[in-house]
Amino acid sequence: MGRVEDKVAVVTGAANGIGRAVALRLAEEGARLVLGDIDASALQQVAATLAAKGRAPATLVGDVTEEAGANALIAQAVSTHGRIDILVNNVGGNGQGRVWDMDVAEWDRIVRLNLRGMFLCTRAALKTMMRERAGRIVCLSSGAREGTPWTAYYQGGSAYAACKAGVHGFIRNVALEVAEYGIHINAVAPGPIDTDRVGQSLRQLNATVDYSPNRMTPLRRLGLPIEIANAVLYLASDEASYVTGHTLHVTGGR
Ligand SMILES: NC(=O)c1ccc[n+]([C@@H]2O[C@H](COP(=O)([O-])OP(=O)(O)OC[C@H]3O[C@@H](n4cnc5c(N)ncnc54)[C@H](O)[C@@H]3O)[C@@H](O)[C@H]2O)c1
Numbered sequence: 001m002g003r004v005e006d007k008v009a010v011v012t013g014a015a016n017g018i019g020r021a022v023a024l025r026l027a028e029e030g031a032r033l034v035l036g037d038i039d040a041s042a043l044q045q046v047a048a049t050l051a052a053k054g055r056a057p058a059t060l061v062g063d064v065t066e067e068a069g070a071n072a073l074i075a076q077a078v079s080t081h082g083r084i085d086i087l088v089n090n091v092g093g094n095g096q097g098r099v100w101d102m103d104v105a106e107w108d109r110i111v112r113l114n115l116r117g118m119f120l121c122t123r124a125a126l127k128t129m130m131r132e133r134a135g136r137i138v139c140l141s142s143g144a145r146e147g148t149p150w151t152a153y154y155q156g157g158s159a160y161a162a163c164k165a166g167v168h169g170f171i172r173n174v175a176l177e178v179a180e181y182g183i184h185i186n187a188v189a190p191g192p193i194d195t196d197r198v199g200q201s202l203r204q205l206n207a208t209v210d211y212s213p214n215r216m217t218p219l220r221r222l223g224l225p226i227e228i229a230n231a232v233l234y235l236a237s238d239e240a241s242y243v244t245g246h247t248l249h250v251t252g253g254r
Contacts, residue, residue: 002030003237009086010034010077012064012121015042017195018140019090021225022232023057024049029233031086033057034077036064064091065112070120074128083132086236087125089118089139092163094198098156107159114163115170122174122185130181137174137185138235140228141167143251145189149211150202164189168247175245184244186235191251194222218253 009026013019015037023035027050037043040061047059058080062069077084092114097106118139129135144151145164151157171187178185192202192213202222206212214220231250234240 002028003233003239004086005030007031007085007236008034008077008081008083009088009236010036010073010084010121010125011088011090012036012073012117013091015039015046017197018190018193018225018228019088020046021229022088022090025226025229025233026086026088026236027053027055027057029237032081034060034073034080034084036060036062036069036073036076038063064117064121067120070117071124074121074124077125078128084125084128085132085135087121087129087135087137088232088236089121089137091117092140092142094144094151094157094160096151096155096157097159099158102156102159110159111163114160115166118167118170122170126178126183129183130178133182135178135181135183136236136240137171137183138232139167139171139185139187141165141171141187141189141247143189143191143249143254145247149216150192150205150209150213153211154205154209171247172245179244184235184240186240186243186245187247188228188231188235189247189249189251190223190228191217191249191254192222193225193228195225216254217251221252223250223252 009031014023014035060076064070095110142164144161
């Protein structure tokens, strides 16, 4: 038996990086997957990888920061499997720019990317989960919620920090709202993770700046996507049966 055997799991932003690692890890532990992303070709590759392991997922290309896209992804899971046991709100991303010259459009883009999709997918999934009186939601926060030296000193990034602190506030409050329905919601806050999208720039910072990811991280290295996926798996599984409203830092000690 896998640790999430036969659970129906929706993962947003599953085509690349951490979301991809989460999808593969949940599948290894027996989940039935419904994967969403805006990157059609990369999503297709993840689906092919899973199909080759006998775990073909349902997939949907769409933008979860739009109400229609978020609702369609959740509806796809319900129409395919009749219910949703696990929702992983993984879509998010950083933005650069010092706070004193950040324009409003960039601020709004970051807030939308990191918070709007999480809210929309959670709202849509809760309708089904509340009916089932069970469910696990895991949201991706970030160590950046406390401010990130290598980002702040060299690039800015306050909108992203505000959003990832917002993820913590969201899961704290929603945990209280849905506890009586047997639904748990938690977050994972990764440190600097060696993904295709940011790995190279993190290594570049390691080679060039004082407040570098490795120097500012007690374990002195970048994290791996699988190390985040393992934390998500734990919070999505019944092993976390007395954990809700918690942000688990997987930051190498920072
Ligand atoms: N990589 C890191 O170092 C790191 C550190 C801390 C937190 N995080 C958080 O982890 C999560 C995943 O990060 P990542 O580095 O793997 O990101 P990534 O950019 O590598 O992957 C994000 C995925 O989401 C998809 N996506 C983007 N916008 C979308 C939208 N509107 N609708 C649907 N799909 C969309 C992208 O196509 C991509 O496949 C994010 O929330 C990020 O903020 C990452």
